[in-house]
Amino acid sequence: MKILKENAGPLTNFEVLDFLRSRGAAKDPTRVLAPVAPSEYKVYDYLEHSVASSQTRESIAEFVTKCKPYKLTKTEIATLINIRPTSAVEIDPLIEDLDSRLGESVEELVELIVQMFPPSPDQITTDE
Known part of the structure; x- marks a missing residue:
């Protein structure tokens, strides 16, 4: 991952969830497309149970x-x-x-x- 612009602004939980989905995070670790850190799984799991999962x-x-x-x-x-x-x-x-x-x-x-x-x-x- 490359930082294009530092401190560009706060991210919404939806944006973080969308980013994790694009990296391949999923409930089933065997379906991962790219290397995903264990902490990313925890964040993904948390956000999947928050209001971010129902936003667009x-x-x-x-x-x-x-x-x-x-x-x-x-x-x-x-x-x-x-x-x-x-x-x-x-x-x-x-x-x-x-x-x-x-x-x-x-x-x-x-x-x-x-x-x-x-x-x-x-x-x-x-x-x-």
Whole structure:
């Protein structure tokens, strides 16, 4: 792997999962296309059970576009994508000066997150 640009920005969990898939990481180590480190298997396994496994490039790009009016930083947007908060209480520690920056539009942002990103596979089984 070659680093093209240092500190280009934070990655979402989906991007890390997509990268690991492209390297050949899978649940079955015998199906590996390229040498994959044991730590990559652990990260892959963790991300497969997170909200990243149910996200798509299109949904992330659309979410980033729809977040423009909220004037969030790239890191805040990546954090929202990774964690997928479902209430104002969960979103409060993720955005600095939430009340002064977003005010009443916090609920709109939460609704946007819930609408754009489906729950993780683990959340679906827990809710049922």
